[in-house]
Amino acid sequence: MSDVSQPRNSYLDAPYGLASWLLTKDHKRIAMLYLISITIFFAIGGLFAAGIRLELLTPQGDLWTSDLYNKLFTLHGVVMIFFFLVPSIPATLGNFLMPIMIGAKDLAFPRINLISWYLYIIGATVTLAAVFTGGLDTGWTFYTPYSSVSSQTAVTTAAIGVFITGFSSILTGLNFIVTTHRMRAPGMTWFRLPLFVWSNYATSLVMILGTPVIAITVLLVAAERALGLGFFDPARGGDPVLFQHLFWFYSHPAVYIMILPGMGVISELVAAMARKQVFGYSFVAFSSLAIAILGFLVWGHHLFVSSQSIYAGLVFSIITMLVAIPSAVKTFNWTATLYRGSISWQSPTWWVVGFMGLFTIGGLTGVFLGTLGLNIHLTDTYFVVAHFHYIMVGGAIMAYMGGLHFWWPKMTGRMFSDAGSKTSAVLVFVGFNLTFFPQFVLGFMGMPRRYHAYPDEWQVLNVLSSCGAGVLALGYALPLVYLTYSLFRGAAAPANPWGAKGLEWTIPSPPTTYNFEAEVRVDEPAYNYKSTREVHVG
Amino acid sequence: MSQHAPVTPVSTYVNIFVALLVLTGLTYVVATFDFGLLNTPIALAVAILKAALVIVYFMGVRYNTPLTKVVVISGFCWLLIMFGLTLNDYLTRAWIGVAGR
Numbered sequence: 264m265s266d267v268s269q270p271r272n273s274y275l276d277a278p279y280g281l282a283s284w285l286l287t288k289d290h291k292r293i294a295m296l297y298l299i300s301i302t303i304f305f306a307i308g309g310l311f312a313a314g315i316r317l318e319l320l321t322p323q324g325d326l327w328t329s330d331l332y333n334k335l336f337t338l339h340g341v342v343m344i345f346f347f348l349v350p351s352i353p354a355t356l357g358n359f360l361m362p363i364m365i366g367a368k369d370l371a372f373p374r375i376n377l378i379s380w381y382l383y384i385i386g387a388t389v390t391l392a393a394v395f396t397g398g399l400d401t402g403w404t405f406y407t408p409y410s411s412v413s414s415q416t417a418v419t420t421a422a423i424g425v426f427i428t429g430f431s432s433i434l435t436g437l438n439f440i441v442t443t444h445r446m447r448a449p450g451m452t453w454f455r456l457p458l459f460v461w462s463n464y465a466t467s468l469v470m471i472l473g474t475p476v477i478a479i480t481v482l483l484v485a486a487e488r489a490l491g492l493g494f495f496d497p498a499r500g501g502d503p504v505l506f507q508h509l510f511w512f513y514s515h516p517a518v519y520i521m522i523l524p525g526m527g528v529i530s531e532l533v534a535a536m537a538r539k540q541v542f543g544y545s546f547v548a549f550s551s552l553a554i555a556i557l558g559f560l561v562w563g564h565h566l567f568v569s570s571q572s573i574y575a576g577l578v579f580s581i582i583t584m585l586v587a588i589p590s591a592v593k594t595f596n597w598t599a600t601l602y603r604g605s606i607s608w609q610s611p612t613w614w615v616v617g618f619m620g621l622f623t624i625g626g627l628t629g630v631f632l633g634t635l636g637l638n639i640h641l642t643d644t645y646f647v648v649a650h651f652h653y654i655m656v657g658g659a660i661m662a663y664m665g666g667l668h669f670w671w672p673k674m675t676g677r678m679f680s681d682a683g684s685k686t687s688a689v690l691v692f693v694g695f696n697l698t699f700f701p702q703f704v705l706g707f708m709g710m711p712r713r714y715h716a717y718p719d720e721w722q723v724l725n726v727l728s729s730c731g732a733g734v735l736a737l738g739y740a741l742p743l744v745y746l747t748y749s750l751f752r753g754a755a756a757p758a759n760p761w762g763a764k765g766l767e768w769t770i771p772s773p774p775t776t777y778n779f780e781a782e783v784r785v786d787e788p789a790y791n792y793k794s795t796r797e798v799h800v801g
Numbered sequence: 802m803s804q805h806a807p808v809t810p811v812s813t814y815v816n817i818f819v820a821l822l823v824l825t826g827l828t829y830v831v832a833t834f835d836f837g838l839l840n841t842p843i844a845l846a847v848a849i850l851k852a853a854l855v856i857v858y859f860m861g862v863r864y865n866t867p868l869t870k871v872v873v874i875s876g877f878c879w880l881l882i883m884f885g886l887t888l889n890d891y892l893t894r895a896w897i898g899v900a901g902r
């Protein structure tokens with residue numbers, strides 16, 4: 264970090280030393296701590312996925328034992344969901360950008376922000392302890408009574424790990440909500456907020472309303488295992504389906520914890536790369552809230568074949584269809600924003616376009632699954648696996664990668680290889696489709712999830728899927744190389760490398776510790792590109 | 802609506818504390834009688850009353866801003882959603898028959 268053109272007093276430089284990072288109250292440094300941590304967990308979760316795909320190269324369950332295979336897919340899910348996807352965008356990009364985008368010096372509760380990172384690390388450590396003390400084979404869903412009565416693995420430890428991590432998520436949500444209400448700069452009215460702030464606000468609502476439920480639910484599982492209390496075990500007067508209700512009361516909305524921030528990223532990127540105001544700003548803003556609220560009313564679509572009443576199934580199926588409306592509002596409005604925009608084909612746009620295609624497929628197959636009758640055929644097949652990977656990987660992670668590249672110059676003060684980023688986006692897009700599209704077909708043909716052996720006639724599609732996973736891994740490994748390289752050798756980033764609107768682009772890259780040197784005053788709507796549209800050249 | 806009332810007098814806290822103790826006693830006394838179907842509703846009613854006293858007085862919601870009240874009320878609404886849609890399953894299982902069941 265010796266480039267003369269960087270401000271000497273950037274948040275990265277002052278002060279120095281490990282302690283200054285581990286005890287920091289600077290939202291930008293905490294974002295960096297999270298970025299490093301979730302990247303490590305993404306790699307660990309990826310290794311488990313590699314184990315799954317290697318086993319499925321052949322129809323025989325010959326590489327791993329069934330028990331080990333059960334642990335691999337369970338840990339893949341637990342690590343990716345609780346330790347990567349849930350914190351991914353909010354805790355990294357959100358932490359870094361929320362205060363800056365609203366013109367504040369920090370989040371409302373800087374110490375609580377740091378505590379949330381430590382809770383995440385403690386929860387992750389406890390869960391990793393479970394990995395090494397017997398593993399976990401319940402599936403990431405912890406379904407009872409298997410998890411609470413039968414499983415011989417470290418369910419209690421893992422449940423406690425997830426419980427602790429839940430608080431990290433609650434504290435982040437709390438911080439964002441209070442920050443959005445109380446810390447906005449003069450003139451930054453609610454309808455001038457960047458849509459990234461709106462979507463993280465909506466996400467935060469889901470976090471604080473839903474996470475306590477999952478925390479208590481996994482704790483009840485631990486209590487039933489360790490203390491023999493009868494919550495879910497029918498033999499002790501409990502009800503296993505009650506677990507599924509409580510679990511999915513959080514875990515369906517958790518899908519929106521993972522995808523809403525991604526939608527916020529896409530709104531920002533679409534506007535910046537098309538140099539246009541987001542089409543129907545207030546519709547996009549309110550669709551985030553609508554998704555957050557409707558998301559809490561549909562969980563029963565995970566219980567269609569779990570002996571839930573048929574009547575309840577009908578109700579949940581109908582409400583599920585309603586969620587498609589706000590999601591479609593967003594997709595159509597992004598498309599309308601691109602229409603007749605002066606689109607810049609720099610690499611963030613490549614990730615955005617990938618997101619829009621994959622998220623649309625993921626969302627529409629969700630409509631298939633929400634349909635009561637069709638669901639009975641598709642329940643617990645690879646169709647479901649493909650569907651949620653299109654949302655989580657094709658949607659959430661594409662958006663995360665796009666956002667990471669878009670704001671990387673701001674976060675680090677360095678430019679990265681645009682060609683590298685485009686190559687990575689293409690590898691991910693191709694690898695992803697190769698991995699997961701065959702799984703739609705496999706699922707439709709009836710291949711159940713969570714088995715390590717399958718009939719011979721499904722081998723071709725499974726081999727395609729495993730090869731795709733290799734390409735996908737390459738696509739994710741590549742940014743690790745050129746982004747790390749950029750930290751040391753990248754050209755110094757200007758304050759506004761993309762010619763984008765937004766308060767974060769008005770301050771130096773990387774920002775100083777308190778973000779803004781002078782009092783911030785906002786006097787224009789978000790994405791006010793009209794004034795600069797002709798001026799900027801790609 | 803009292804916006805920023807002065808510091809709550811200690812006597813209020815004491816009174817609420819006594820009320821909570823009385824209600825705890827009531828829970829016990831009620832449990833010694835058999836009201837049939839009403840056993841659970843009565844116990845729940847007493848518990849809800851106690852929780853409400855804690856939220857309104859000990860947690861100071863009564864003296865707080867409208868936004869705080871909105872937060873508390875929406876938290877309660879979400880609890881109702883959770884119970885309501887779950888009961889939507891449990892209470893309707895017999896409504897539509899399933900072959901073989």
Ligand SMILES: [Cu+2]
Nearest residue numbers: 515562564565
């Ligand atoms: Cu769902």
